[in-house]
Amino acid sequence: MGIGCGPLIPAVVAAAIATVPAERSGLAYAVNNTARQTGGAIGIAVAGAVAGQPGDQARFLRGFHAVALGSACRYAAAAALALTLLPGALTPRHGHS
Secondary structure, three states, X not given: OHHHHXXXXXXXXXXXXXXXXXXXXXXXXXXXXHHHHHHHHHHHHHHHHHHXXXXXXXXXXXXXXHHHHHHHHHHHHHHHHHHHHOOOOOOOOOOXX
């Protein structure tokens, strides 16, 4: 998660701020940060509920694998959706300020 979030979070924040007028950049940052923190908290709660109690190691490991596979599928679907729906997602922008 650290390897993925390290480069991703600054890019998402920059994109969120770049899409609004300068006087709304603080609001864009706050909305992005709130969504990230809320999503993380809900994700951890769901992962814990699906994985179950660590006392039964075999069951916990199966649940943890289900969580990891489900997360990977959701990330892949989100990436495909973003590349499909965002205009110019694969076109580099030169000279954009």
